[in-house]
Amino acid sequence: MSFVVTPQSMQFEGPLALRSGASISHYTLAYETYGRLNADRSNAVLVCHALNASHHVAGVYADQPKSEGWWDNMIGPGKPVDTDRFFVIGINNLGSCFGSTGPMHDNPATGRAYGADFPVVTVEDWVAAQAALLDALGIERLAAVMGGSLGGMQALSWTLQYPHRVQHAVVVASAPSLTAQNIAFNEVARRAIVTDPDFNGGHFYEQGVIPRRGLRIARMIGHITYQSDDVMNEKFGRALRSAVEGSAANTEFLYSTQEVEFQIESYLRYNGDKFSEYFDANTYLLITRALDYFDPARDFGGDLRAALAQASAKFLLVSFSTDWRFSPARSREIVKALLDNRRNVSYAEIDAPHGHDAFLLDDARYMSVVRSYFERIAATFEGAAQ
Amino acid sequence: MSFVVTPQSMQFEGPLALRSGASISHYTLAYETYGRLNADRSNAVLVCHALNASHHVAGVYADQPKSEGWWDNMIGPGKPVDTDRFFVIGINNLGSCFGSTGPMHDNPATGRAYGADFPVVTVEDWVAAQAALLDALGIERLAAVMGGSLGGMQALSWTLQYPHRVQHAVVVASAPSLTAQNIAFNEVARRAIVTDPDFNGGHFYEQGVIPRRGLRIARMIGHITYQSDDVMNEKFGRALRSAVEGSAANTEFLYSTQEVEFQIESYLRYNGDKFSEYFDANTYLLITRALDYFDPARDFGGDLRAALAQASAKFLLVSFSTDWRFSPARSREIVKALLDNRRNVSYAEIDAPHGHDAFLLDDARYMSVVRSYFERIAATFEGAAQ
Numbered sequence: 001m002s003f004v005v006t007p008q009s010m011q012f013e014g015p016l017a018l019r020s021g022a023s024i025s026h027y028t029l030a031y032e033t034y035g036r037l038n039a040d041r042s043n044a045v046l047v048c049h050a051l052n053a054s055h056h057v058a059g060v061y062a063d064q065p066k067s068e069g070w071w072d073n074m075i076g077p078g079k080p081v082d083t084d085r086f087f088v089i090g091i092n093n094l095g096s097c098f099g100s101t102g103p104m105h106d107n108p109a110t111g112r113a114y115g116a117d118f119p120v121v122t123v124e125d126w127v128a129a130q131a132a133l134l135d136a137l138g139i140e141r142l143a144a145v146m147g148g149s150l151g152g153m154q155a156l157s158w159t160l161q162y163p164h165r166v167q168h169a170v171v172v173a174s175a176p177s178l179t180a181q182n183i184a185f186n187e188v189a190r191r192a193i194v195t196d197p198d199f200n201g202g203h204f205y206e207q208g209v210i211p212r213r214g215l216r217i218a219r220m221i222g223h224i225t226y227q228s229d230d231v232m233n234e235k236f237g238r239a240l241r242s243a244v245e246g247s248a249a250n251t252e253f254l255y256s257t258q259e260v261e262f263q264i265e266s267y268l269r270y271n272g273d274k275f276s277e278y279f280d281a282n283t284y285l286l287i288t289r290a291l292d293y294f295d296p297a298r299d300f301g302g303d304l305r306a307a308l309a310q311a312s313a314k315f316l317l318v319s320f321s322t323d324w325r326f327s328p329a330r331s332r333e334i335v336k337a338l339l340d341n342r343r344n345v346s347y348a349e350i351d352a353p354h355g356h357d358a359f360l361l362d363d364a365r366y367m368s369v370v371r372s373y374f375e376r377i378a379a380t381f382e383g384a385a386q
Numbered sequence: 387m388s389f390v391v392t393p394q395s396m397q398f399e400g401p402l403a404l405r406s407g408a409s410i411s412h413y414t415l416a417y418e419t420y421g422r423l424n425a426d427r428s429n430a431v432l433v434c435h436a437l438n439a440s441h442h443v444a445g446v447y448a449d450q451p452k453s454e455g456w457w458d459n460m461i462g463p464g465k466p467v468d469t470d471r472f473f474v475i476g477i478n479n480l481g482s483c484f485g486s487t488g489p490m491h492d493n494p495a496t497g498r499a500y501g502a503d504f505p506v507v508t509v510e511d512w513v514a515a516q517a518a519l520l521d522a523l524g525i526e527r528l529a530a531v532m533g534g535s536l537g538g539m540q541a542l543s544w545t546l547q548y549p550h551r552v553q554h555a556v557v558v559a560s561a562p563s564l565t566a567q568n569i570a571f572n573e574v575a576r577r578a579i580v581t582d583p584d585f586n587g588g589h590f591y592e593q594g595v596i597p598r599r600g601l602r603i604a605r606m607i608g609h610i611t612y613q614s615d616d617v618m619n620e621k622f623g624r625a626l627r628s629a630v631e632g633s634a635a636n637t638e639f640l641y642s643t644q645e646v647e648f649q650i651e652s653y654l655r656y657n658g659d660k661f662s663e664y665f666d667a668n669t670y671l672l673i674t675r676a677l678d679y680f681d682p683a684r685d686f687g688g689d690l691r692a693a694l695a696q697a698s699a700k701f702l703l704v705s706f707s708t709d710w711r712f713s714p715a716r717s718r719e720i721v722k723a724l725l726d727n728r729r730n731v732s733y734a735e736i737d738a739p740h741g742h743d744a745f746l747l748d749d750a751r752y753m754s755v756v757r758s759y760f761e762r763i764a765a766t767f768e769g770a771a772q
Contacts, residue, residue: 020641120641180618180650181610187651188606191658194644195599197583202644213581217603220574224567232566238681253679255406255506257671258580258588262678264566265573272577285643292648293639295624324710 002072003083005059007032009099010136016094016129019293022119026108029133030092030099031055034075035083037139042381044139045081045088045374046130047071048147048154051222051287052279054098057090058083071148073362080371085378086143091133093126095286103282104205114282116202121286123150123294127157131165143377146170148359149326150287153294156334159311160296166313168377170370173323173359175330176304176337177295182325185225186288189218193281202282211281216272218284223271228322228355236264304337314344316373318366320358321351346373388458389469391445393418395485396522402480402515405679408505412494415519416478416485417441420461421469423525428767430525431467431474431760432516433457434533434540437608437673438665440484443476444469457534459748466757471764472529477519479512481672489668490591500668502588507672509536509680513543517551529763532556534745535712536673539680542720545697546682552699554763556756559709559745561716562690562723563681568711571611572674575604579667588668597667602658604670609657614708614741622650690723700730702759704752706744707737732759 007030014025032055037044047057049070058075061067075081075088092100095118103118110117134142145158145166152174159169178186193199193214200207224232240251241260253261260266300306315338319331328349338345348369352358358366393416400411418441423430433443435456444461446453461467461474478486481504489504496503520528531544531552538560545555564572579585579600586593610618626637627646639647646652686692701724705717714735724731734755738744744752 020639022641116644120643177624179615180622180624180648181613181615183624183648184606184610184618184650184654187648187654188603188610190643191606191655192578192603195602216581217574217578220570220577221607224570224574227567229565229567232570236566238563238566238569238684253406255408255679257506257576257675258502261675262566262569262573264570268570268573269577289643289647293641298624 001060001065002068002076003034003059004062005032005034005056005069006062007055007099010133012132016125016132018119018125019122020120024094024101024119027094027101028099029094029101029129031133032057032059032069032090034058034088035086037087038381040381041139042141042143043086043378044134044142045086046134046142046145046158047075047088047090048126048130048145048151049090049093050147050149050151051291052275053151054096055090055092055100056098057088070360074367074370080367081146081374082378085382086374089134089137091130093121094129095121095283097280097283102280103202103286104280113203113205115205116282118282118286120289122290123153123157124161126290127154127161130154130158131162134165141165142167143381144168144170144374146172147174148172149174149356150291153291157294157296159313159315160307163310163312168316168373169311169313170316170318170373171331171334172318173320173326173331173356174334175326176297176334178292183292185221186292189221190285190288192217193284199281202285204281210276212276215276215279215281215284216269219272219275219279220268223268225325226355226357228324228353230322231354232264234353236262236267239263241266304333305340308334308337308343309341311338311341311343316346316348316370318348318350318359318369320354320356321349322353323356323358325356387446387451388454388462389420389445390448391418391420391442391455392447393441393485396519398518402511402518404505404511405508406506410480410487410505413480413487414485415480415487415515417519418443418445418455418476420444420474421472423473424767426767427525428527428529429472429764430520430528431472432520432528432531432544433461433474433476434512434516434531434537435476435479436533436535436537437677438661439537440482441476441478441486442484443474456746460753460756466753467532467760468764471768472760475520475523477516479507480515481507481669483666483669488666489588489672490666499589499591501591502668504668504672506675508676509539509543510547512676513540513547516540516544517548520551527551528553529767530554530556530760532558533560534558535560535742536677539677543680543682545699545701546693549696549698554702554759555697555699556702556704556759557717557720558704559706559712559717559742560720561712562683562720564678569678571607572678575607576671576674578603579670585667588671590667596662598662601662601665601667601670602655605658605661605665606654609654611711612741612743614710614739616708617739617741618650620739622648622653625649627652690719691726694720694723694729695727697724697727697729702732702734702756704734704736704745704755706740706742707735708739709742709744711742
């Protein structure tokens, strides 16, 4: 069992100005911290989350032994990001459904749930809200900001929005923007949710319904894109559902278009069902849109080199060979743009079979790269403190 | 404009025994023919269609100049499959919604539309029905059977079910079976259709509704998997919808989760909408399931070499470098299994950017490979006829 942690939250009056021109007032940010902030406040690491994660990055909640945080293999006492040396902050983004203010919370302007009226938030807005939390915690400068996938985009954006507040950025399995295919998958998922009759234009809370059909489809699509073709073949292949149910004798086709025939179908349906029970539909729309919008090169005529000239942090980038959602080529774009700016960049392309999911999984080489990088960071402030 | 063609149809009493154990009686097969059958009936080419195509393979219908068949670039007078030399037959498969008996037709046993009660059909069943049509047309042996994607699976199955009736098989952008990822995409599409409240358990015709929401999602997913990531980036990239609407001035984000923001979204929505107007939901379920089931190695303990030992035809296989739905590696599995059986195989791996869609598109090298192959076939019977 991992170490026990307690979620916290902080209220903000705002208003927080958003990229869209809208603003948000009276909002809450949920967060967790692990380890201790040192005397000169130089050992703080901010961890940014991806699509369906939260501020619960590591550890377990009291009396819930199986409640490990989503990066518990990476962060904790003695782990690659060692909480005996670093003060780690996990934060839940605005618009989420896990504690920070989101679409299911009351809009103070109307007294009713925001629903589809929750303002569209961007990666830049999240980073601005994270900066406000750090201000409140009295942390001026981060030893590191890190994240995988959408979390990596936030880490990258930190180095552009607050270059002097970030010493190191660790950007894992990420991209400088989505491709057309990435946007396409997001759009199909959004259309499945929005066209579900129970979506009710995003104001389904007051109707007492949930657009579960759409959420299920969205999650099924997500699961396909998180995994490599090879891993799916290895895990499920063309095995029939009988193997799932433990009845090895049944190896005949059912000849049905609607019943589960193959194991991969059971897997997808199970995960779709589970997701639809805990994830908020409006949050799904907001977060996939934040992914679509992220594109720091956009303000520089598409020139990523020019965009990244603003960054002064040192970087570690990590990608995974079989990740077809955010392929290594996308990480290499960031590496090249940083090198063109003569920035200090380490890059590891890990040969891992698991596709995009690899960033959440144990892989000895991956863990060892991150461990070494954070040991180097720790040496800088531990040396200074001596 | 292409040459003018007329669709035909033939009634069969049956019963046709299906792989599932069910059978179908009193069914119609829609077909078209191009060119002339020669005196010794040795120049017939059967063309099998893929997911959303039909018997209308080439030519145009009278007074509909834009009604070219789906492989009109490949088949016709002077084309790679030259209808001045070959007698080409296009056939619509059982369960389709384009003319042959399908779920929207009346079940003679009940007098009501089959709907979801239409029997599950397999690639093998389609081939058996095609053979019955050839019997009726007096064609004992095919100069060639050809198809792309699911059509290629039918061509391959012909060589196993009726080895002595097939001289050549042309299998384009196909696979010996679906991968887990292929099945997964089919399953998401099916769940989108089946969980659409307008599906009504597959008996929506009598309700006067159509599960359009599900069909739209199914088609959007399909479109993503038919194209390569590179072609999508080239065609759409991250361009905003403004360019679609011709207003180049509007380059600002709308900051909306539901409105069209990117061109790729317009494209997907447009194609989803169009598809939902003409394609039958029950047909979509049947055809994707036929894809899932196809696996000739299954009866041989997964040994494709043993399965293909039944084939005696000569083969041309073609794959496309950027096809990630049916990748070249899958075609190579077929090539290897045939070579292990010392069969006569030609194989072309075409370096084309268009993904799976490439099999329908003009590509000089692709067209030239097929043209040469069919010239060799024509030489055999034209020589014999002299």
